[in-house]
Amino acid sequence: EVQLVESGGGLVKPGGSLRLSCAASGFPFSDAWMSWVRQAPGKGLEWVARIKSKIDDGTTDYAAPVKARFTISRDDSKNTLYLQMNSLKNEDTAVYYCTATKYCSGGFCNAHNWGQGTLVTVSS
Amino acid sequence: SYELTQPSSVSVSPGQTARITCSGDVLTKKYARWFQQKPGRAPVLVIYKDNERPSGIPERFSGSSSGTTVTLTISGAQVEDEADYYCYSATDNSVVFGGGTKLTVL
Numbered sequence A: 001e002v003q004l005v006e007s008g009g010g011l012v013k014p015g016g017s018l019r020l021s022c023a024a025s026g027f028p029f030s031d032a033w034m035s036w037v038r039q040a041p042g043k044g045l046e047w048v049a050r051i052k053s054k055i056d057d058g059t060t061d062y063a064a065p066v067k068a069r070f071t072i073s074r075d076d077s078k079n080t081l082y083l084q085m086n087s088l089k090n091e092d093t094a095v096y097y098c099t100a101t102k103y104c105s106g107g108f109c110n111a112h113n114w115g116q117g118t119l120v121t122v123s124s
Numbered sequence B: 001s002y003e004l005t006q007p008s009s010v011s012v013s014p015g016q017t018a019r020i021t022c023s024g025d026v027l028t029k030k031y032a033r034w035f036q037q038k039p040g041r042a043p044v045l046v047i048y049k050d051n052e053r054p055s056g057i058p059e060r061f062s063g064s065s066s067g068t069t070v071t072l073t074i075s076g077a078q079v080e081d082e083a084d085y086y087c088y089s090a091t092d093n094s095v096v097f098g099g100g101t102k103l104t105v106l
Helices: none
Strands: A003-007 A010-012 A018-025 A033-039 A045-051 A060-062 A070-075 A080-085 A094-101 A112-114 A118-122 B009-012 B018-023 B033-037 B044-047 B061-066 B069-074 B083-090 B095-097 B101-105
Touching (some): A018 A033, A018 A094, A033 A070, A045 A070, A060 A070, B069 B083
Parallel strands (some): A010 A118, B009 B101
Antiparallel strands (some): A018 A080, A033 A094, A070 A080, A094 A112, B033 B083, B083 B101
16 A cells, blocks of 8 residues: 655744655655645645656756755655755745655556645744 | 646536536646545545546546646536546646636535
8 A cells, every 4th residue: 555654844933944754655666756745725736846766867846936945855765755945934834745656556657646744834 | 837727616516517627738748637635635636647547536537638628527426526626737847736626516
């Protein structure tokens, strides 16, 4: 069974930093393209960042609102995805979801799995 | 960057057909996916590659594509289909979600 478990959320002051983690299991993590997606209270889904698998060159991409403030990374030896968030703003308040795509399991190569999310609140 | 546009809300009675559209230039180049999200829950994939249905998703969910628009169709919508629906597409260097459509079935 695929599992994505986010952790590291909490309350932080504007200008502060936070590091989110996502522990993955049940699928070939090193093959997967991993993303962070956030959802502000009462709002829609917003893509934040993506990191490709190392075999697909491991490049990272960011949404404009977080570029230069957030850093996505992965540790394939630990099956874990990270999001380092710096210079946090009130508008970064959201539930942050970890997602996994682009891997094959049981002959199916179009899965798109989500964790349950972790809440980040930026407030003074 | 690309954008995907969805209607903010769609309403149908139980047993009717619900159609939710999603428009954007990226859809002429890349496939779309559709996600269903119920309150307090993580999104769930219901359609991939414009019109393919993952195992476990009811047959009443289907997708289609024409030019810059993709459509999610729920044939014979049921009360439990009431949820927010998001379209999604991805390129080599970005990912985009539609703004979401609230489907009401009552």
